[in-house]
Amino acid sequence: MIAFATEETVLKAVYAIATIQRDFGNRSDRKLARLKYTVDRHGLAWFKEEIERRIGFALEKPRPYTFTDRKDYYGWQKNEEGLWYYTPFVENGRILDDEKVALKTALLEVAKTGKANFRFTGNQNVILSDIAAKNKASIDKILQKYKIIEHTEAASAIRKNSIACVAFNTCPLALAEGQRYLPTLISKIEPLLNKYKLDNEEIIIRMTGCPNGCGRPYIAEIGFVGTAYGHYNLYLGGDHEGMRLNKVYRENLDEAAILAELDSVFAIFKKDRKQQEAK
Numbered sequence: 001m002i003a004f005a006t007e008e009t010v011l012k013a014v015y016a017i018a019t020i021q022r023d024f025g026n027r028s029d030r031k032l033a034r035l036k037y038t039v040d041r042h043g044l045a046w047f048k049e050e051i052e053r054r055i056g057f058a059l060e061k062p063r064p065y066t067f068t069d070r071k072d073y074y075g076w077q078k079n080e081e082g083l084w085y086y087t088p089f090v091e092n093g094r095i096l097d098d099e100k101v102a103l104k105t106a107l108l109e110v111a112k113t114g115k116a117n118f119r120f121t122g123n124q125n126v127i128l129s130d131i132a133a134k135n136k137a138s139i140d141k142i143l144q145k146y147k148i149i150e151h152t153e154a155a156s157a158i159r160k161n162s163i164a165c166v167a168f169n170t171c172p173l174a175l176a177e178g179q180r181y182l183p184t185l186i187s188k189i190e191p192l193l194n195k196y197k198l199d200n201e202e203i204i205i206r207m208t209g210c211p212n213g214c215g216r217p218y219i220a221e222i223g224f225v226g227t228a229y230g231h232y233n234l235y236l237g238g239d240h241e242g243m244r245l246n247k248v249y250r251e252n253l254d255e256a257a258i259l260a261e262l263d264s265v266f267a268i269f270k271k272d273r274k275q276q277e278a279k
Helices: 007-024 035-042 046-054 104-112 133-145 147-155 180-194 255-272
Strands: 075-078 084-087 116-122 126-131 162-164 204-209 222-228 231-236 247-253
Touching: 007 035, 007 046, 007 133, 035 046, 075 147, 075 222, 084 133, 104 126, 104 133, 104 147, 126 133, 133 147, 180 255, 222 247, 231 255, 247 255
Parallel strands: 162 204, 204 222
Antiparallel strands: 075 084, 084 126, 116 126, 222 231, 231 247
């Protein structure tokens, strides 16, 4: 029997995937701990059969679908049911209070109202979700109070489209910094974009502290893979939709060399880009 997707069937499938990884994944070795290694080891056909065995029905055949974007939609958005959603910018997924913004305090205050749910995105952000129209003003007041809206709107396009893995100091596989360094590097990339009037280009940038690629650098338009402390391989050529892998462009670059290479790349892109070409 084929079951069409409902909330119940989707949740059953998600649970099955999680338990397959629990039962067959190699969680003792961090280099092999991710689901992709389990699928690679057993094969896609086995994985599909195991999901269907656990959920008790056959999965639908894939439907045609084309991805045209992979960004998060920041700020206030309204769904077809009239509920409101707010996505704040959470740089590299770190929810904390610092000298710039009291994000942790703000989200805690929102949580205490009981008027919003929280959803996590694949881009390391959090969405304040399912907010009734009558409650939108009170949630907005909290976001204004802690300058979350100001913080989100002030972030540049490239910063909003950046991701880094945790790397140092918590990952034993790391060869270089990730989330602690990328914000600093972006602050130095932003003037280069301004130089060529590319400030509003939503360039997908990813950084990871080692070749394992937890920051997903290999499907970025600009990818950085750590090779040693302060040094990275530069990857270029991924597409905006995330459907094409990039390639190594330069190896083992320090910060000065990274900025010099990007300066050259931005100049070429500005001069030779095709009409409506994203990247």
